[in-house]
Amino acid sequence: MCGIAGKYNLYENKKVSIETLKKMITTVRHRGPDGAGVYTDGRIGLAHARLSIIDLSGGTQPMCNEDQTIWITFNGEIFNYIELKNDLLKKGHKFRTKSDTEVIVHLYEDLGADCLTLLNGQFAFAVWDRKKNELFMARDRLGIRPLFYTISGGAFYFASEIKSLFASGEIAREMEPSALDEIFTFWHTVTPKTAFKDIYEVPPGYCLTVKKGVLTKRQYWDLDFTNKSPVLDFEQSMEALRELLIDSTRLRLRADVPVGAYLSGGLDSSVITALIKNFTDTSLKTFSVAFEDKNYDESTFQKEMANALGTEHHEIQCTYGDIGENFPEAIWHIEKPILRTAPVPLFLLSALVSKSGFKVVLTGEGADELLGGYDIFKETKIREFCARQPTSTSRPQLLQKLYPYLPAFQKQSRAYREAFFNKNLTDLSDALFSHRPRWKTTSRNKVFFSDDLKASLNSSSIEDEFKMTLPEGFATWKSFARAQYIETKNLLPGYILSSQGDRVSMAHSLEGRFPFLDHRVVEFCAALPLHYKMKGLNEKYLLKESMKKFVPERIAKRTKQPYLSPDSKSFFRGGKAVDYVAEVLSESCIANFGYFNPASVRHLFNKCRKGGAIGFRDNMAFVGILSTQLLHKEFIEKFEATSLMDTDIKIVK
Amino acid sequence: MREKVRNFIFENFLFGGTDAELKDDDSFLEQGIIDSTGMLELVAFIDENFGITVEDEELVPENLDSINVLVEFISRKKTLL
Numbered sequence: 040m041c042g043i044a045g046k047y048n049l050y051e052n053k054k055v056s057i058e059t060l061k062k063m064i065t066t067v068r069h070r071g072p073d074g075a076g077v078y079t080d081g082r083i084g085l086a087h088a089r090l091s092i093i094d095l096s097g098g099t100q101p102m103c104n105e106d107q108t109i110w111i112t113f114n115g116e117i118f119n120y121i122e123l124k125n126d127l128l129k130k131g132h133k134f135r136t137k138s139d140t141e142v143i144v145h146l147y148e149d150l151g152a153d154c155l156t157l158l159n160g161q162f163a164f165a166v167w168d169r170k171k172n173e174l175f176m177a178r179d180r181l182g183i184r185p186l187f188y189t190i191s192g193g194a195f196y197f198a199s200e201i202k203s204l205f206a207s208g209e210i211a212r213e214m215e216p217s218a219l220d221e222i223f224t225f226w227h228t229v230t231p232k233t234a235f236k237d238i239y240e241v242p243p244g245y246c247l248t249v250k251k252g253v254l255t256k257r258q259y260w261d262l263d264f265t266n267k268s269p270v271l272d273f274e275q276s277m278e279a280l281r282e283l284l285i286d287s288t289r290l291r292l293r294a295d296v297p298v299g300a301y302l303s304g305g306l307d308s309s310v311i312t313a314l315i316k317n318f319t320d321t322s323l324k325t326f327s328v329a330f331e332d333k334n335y336d337e338s339t340f341q342k343e344m345a346n347a348l349g350t351e352h353h354e355i356q357c358t359y360g361d362i363g364e365n366f367p368e369a370i371w372h373i374e375k376p377i378l379r380t381a382p383v384p385l386f387l388l389s390a391l392v393s394k395s396g397f398k399v400v401l402t403g404e405g406a407d408e409l410l411g412g413y414d415i416f417k418e419t420k421i422r423e424f425c426a427r428q429p430t431s432t433s434r435p436q437l438l439q440k441l442y443p444y445l446p447a448f449q450k451q452s453r454a455y456r457e458a459f460f461n462k463n464l465t466d467l468s469d470a471l472f473s474h475r476p477r478w479k480t481t482s483r484n485k486v487f488f489s490d491d492l493k494a495s496l497n498s499s500s501i502e503d504e505f506k507m508t509l510p511e512g513f514a515t516w517k518s519f520a521r522a523q524y525i526e527t528k529n530l531l532p533g534y535i536l537s538s539q540g541d542r543v544s545m546a547h548s549l550e551g552r553f554p555f556l557d558h559r560v561v562e563f564c565a566a567l568p569l570h571y572k573m574k575g576l577n578e579k580y581l582l583k584e585s586m587k588k589f590v591p592e593r594i595a596k597r598t599k600q601p602y603l604s605p606d607s608k609s610f611f612r613g614g615k616a617v618d619y620v621a622e623v624l625s626e627s628c629i630a631n632f633g634y635f636n637p638a639s640v641r642h643l644f645n646k647c648r649k650g651g652a653i654g655f656r657d658n659m660a661f662v663g664i665l666s667t668q669l670l671h672k673e674f675i676e677k678f679e680a681t682s683l684m685d686t687d688i689k690i691v692k
Numbered sequence: 693m694r695e696k697v698r699n700f701i702f703e704n705f706l707f708g709g710t711d712a713e714l715k716d717d718d719s720f721l722e723q724g725i726i727d728s729t730g731m732l733e734l735v736a737f738i739d740e741n742f743g744i745t746v747e748d749e750e751l752v753p754e755n756l757d758s759i760n761v762l763v764e765f766i767s768r769k770k771t772l773l
Contacts, residue, residue, distance in 0.1 A: 483724055486707060639707035646704055654729030 041090050041100070042070030042545075043112040043186075044198040045165055046207065047174050048082035049252040051193060055084030059207050061688055064088050066206040066680045067199055069372075070114070070545045076100055076689040078110055083167050083174065085112040086688075090548055092116070092294050092398055098138030101691050104148055105133055108169045110692075111147075113140045114199050115162030115184050116552070118290035123157060147175070152246055155259045159290065159557060163241070165197060174249040180260045181405070181556050182230075182243030182532025185541055189238045195249050200542075201238055201374045206680035211237070214671060216495045219634060222376050223663060224482045225474075227533025229505055234375040234670065243532045260558070261510060262527055264520040266566040276571055277585035279563065284586075287557035288314040291401055292321055298399045298552075299324045299392055302344055302352070303602055304337030306579065306586075306595060307403025307412070309344045311554055313589035315401065316348045323350040326392050326400065328384040331358040332605045340594055347591050355391050357384045362609035363617045367669050372546040373538045374674070376667040378481070378659040381604045386543035393547040400544070404535055405555030408527040409564035410579040411519065411572035412599060419473040419522045420573065426465040470506060470514040473522030478502060484660040487639045519569045527561075539602075606658035607647040610665065614648060623668040632671045635664055693742075694763050700737050701759060705730060716759040731756065738762075744769045 044063035046055045060077045064086035068075065071088025078085045078101040087100035093116070101112045117123065120139035123146060128134070132145040139160075146154035147166055152175065161183035166175040176197060178186045188197040191210050204210050213236040218228045231239040241247050244260040271279060288311060292298055300312045302325045315321055325345050329338035338354060345352035362383045369386045370377075392400055407413045466472065485493075508528075513521060536553075544551045554560070564572075567581065574580040583595050610620045622628060624644050626637040646652055647661050698716075702709055705725045720726040726734065734756060735746045744766060746755075755765040 479724065480727060483727075486709070636708070639709070642703050642707040651704065651733060653733065654727060656727055656730075 041114040042067030042088035042199045042203070043114045043163065043165060044086040044203045045112060045174075045196070046084050047195040047249060049190070049193055049195055049249070052082055054081055055079050057084070057690065059209070060084045060086040062206045062208065062680060063196075063198055063203045064688065066202045069548055070199060072548050074099065074689070075687060076691040078112075078167075078691045080110070080167065080169065080692070085110060085165060085167060087112040090398060090550060092296055092550060093120075093139050094137040095295050097136035098140055099689065099691065100140060102136070102138070102140050102144060103692075104144045107692075109144055109148055110167045110169070111140060111144050111164055113143060113162065113164040114186075115160055115164065115179065116291075116293075116550070117142055117158050117160040117162065118293060118557075119157075119159040121293070151175075152177075152248075152257070152259070155246060159559070161552070161556070163199060172250065175246065176241060176248075177246040177259075178241040178243055180244045180558050181527070181536065181561065183536050183541065183551075183553065183556060185537060186241040187233065187238060188241065188247070190254075191237070195254070200372075201233060201235060202371075202674070202678075202680065204238060205674065205678050212675045212678060213237075214634070214667075214675060216492055217497060217501070219376065219488070219492065219667065220485070220496050220501055222378070223484050223488075224478050224501060225505070225529065225533075226378055226477075226481065227530060228375065229501075229508060229529070230533065235674070243528070262524055262561065262565055264516055264524060264565050265512065268566060270566075270568055273571060273581070273584075276567060276581055280560075280581060281585045283557070283560050283563055284310070284554060285314055285318045287554040287560050288401070289319060290557070291552040291554055292319055294399050296398045297324070297396065298401065299326055299395075299397045300350075301325070301388070301400055301402040302327045302341045302350075303403065304340030304344065304594070305403070305597065305600065305602075306583065306590065307406040307555065309403075309590045309594050310406070310582065310586045311401050311403050312344065312348055312350065313586065314554070316350070317589055323348065324395070324397070325350040325352045326388060326395075327352070327354045328357050328388050328604075329354045330384070330604065331356065332608070335604055337600065340597065343591055344594055353391065353395065355384075355388055357387060357604065359605055359609045360612070361387060362604060363612075363620070366609070366665070367619060367673070369543060369546075370666050370669045371673050372542045373666075374542065374670070375538065376663055376670055377534070377538050378663045378666075379603065380606050380609055380662055381602055382539045382543045383609075384604050385539055386546060389544040389547040389549040393549045398548065399550045399552060401552050401554060403555060404540065404551075404553045405531070405561070406579060406582060408523060408531050409555060409561060410582050411523065411569075412579045413526065414599065414601065415473060415477065415526065416519060416522055416573060417576050417578065418476065419518050420576070422465075422476075423467065423472070423518055426467055467518070468514075470509065470521060471502060471525070472518055474525055480656055481659060483656055484663060487635045487643065487660055487664060489633055489636050492634050517569060519573070523565075607652045607661040608650070610661075611648055611650075616644070616648060619669075620665065623672060624665060628668065632668060632676075634667055634671070640664060693766065694759070696741060697762055697766070698759055700741075701725075704733060704737075714759070718759075719753070719757050721753060721757055734762075738766060742766055742770065 068088050071090045073091040074089040076087050085101040101110050103110045117139040120142045123142050127145045162179045163184035163186035185199055187201050196204050198204050215236045218234045221228050230242040245258050248255045302308050327341040330336040362380050365383050369383045571581040587595050610617050629635050629637040629640050652658055738744050
């Protein structure tokens, strides 16, 4: 993978300064330690930091076409580049390199923005078209790779990470209050918003054009659950899914460097690893995180899978202290408040994988969203059943099946579990039915917002605003499909692929690849009948059935355990807070930064210190408040851009 | 005893807040103040501070869902000890 950045003076014929571009790209050298380049052409400048994966010697960027009228800076991989290149060669295009980047340049020459529909990959790129005087940018369909932009002082800036924009020294740094409102409700910001004021991201599945000072956004792809094609029977679907996954995995092994795989111990990563082993010749190294806290540890399953496949397996041991110590640096990479510490062990894992000589790793993200793996889908099904038949006596038993991995939840009485789920949340005509309980629980944590923050928030409901982001006809879809759409379009890019994915793996120059997120797999799964995905309460049923020959029974039959790591416990040692935690959560710091109420935070802090925070809500509040404070400290209070690795930046033109 | 219960609820579930935010007869569930795991914290509090064990069948809103019913429940159990 790589890092990109650029600046475009919109109104004046001012030249873009090379120094500015250098500052921007240096800040994301972790994304591309192998080389860097800048290109300027009057009022436009493009910059690139390279992580060499395909065509190690030839693929320098920014890169151009034969007559230098099209220039690209590209972060990503186009997995079907070989097939696309063959077609382009037949049409008479000439290639200078063996890279996938050059394929986009020539495709764009021929098709312009329409080239996007042909790309099978994960990408964020910017193309400068000298003939049309137009800047064209695009982001992949699911939001695997990041792309941020802003307009300031008559110039348009873009970059892979927000820190790049700030590193230019020309952008104001301020938190966006409504973003906090969104994160403390939805767990993520609603695209195109970010945590920072006036900083935006290109939404997944969108492209953006800047021409004559005007910005135009266009959606080129959306997740579609309105299936009109004939339905395959179950047997055929199993075969089709397997074939698609084999091909998707095969394509994602294309690299001139070694490729590894993550094993979480769960079904999805086990499936990917089994596919690599059984259908390719790649010798397999696998990597996992093991936790000191046995409530979160899945290492027996990870090792079982590694043994079953005969992989060379490596694991890191993650202690509470590891999480606490590395949290601030992880926030520097993540660039937004988070409500869980789960990204941090993955931050540490990517360091191990990178040190072991790998630049690419395959992982199982996406299966839960597409094939109905998450508990929220079961919840939705159960709640819907309860709402339709309120006098049913099988209700209590169903509710007990939820969250079997949480002992605290199991111990509660039936009355409380029922009350929690049924409370005012039985409106089946509500388009957002599936997500209300999560949002309601999380929103309780706004009790910690300062009066100032509360006052600055719009009084209109952000949940109603969220409805505006949904496609036409959404309310007519089945509730299960609606839940899947909301998760896949929001939590997946807004948290899983970013905070837990790209940001923490690229922090250590490691590129993640996701076979389940091949757009053909995505489209195939979206068209499946819902009962292929969840049979009764058996989640990811089709996947389990189609892959059961390749995955040990114990793993295939495992109850769903979402990936979690110890939260508030990670920040206290022997009843005392880790140093920086005590400082940023102190009453003076809380009051100074102004987002939260010092007295409320003090109560929460004491509760966590005494080990009394056993529920999701308190832990989310703690991690959310801590990460917001750190974000302010690292980006707003002062901002120290990296100044290393700026001596090997090539002036390409 | 009522003061102790009130303080616990305010500190642990309202994280401060003014008296007006929760009246003695307000339902915790309806107000969304105490969620399902919060109930377990409450049970631990009752055990540690009043020496009362809450049996499984007593884990119902009728006994625990407001400051008033909590106080009544604790008083009742204490007289039986």
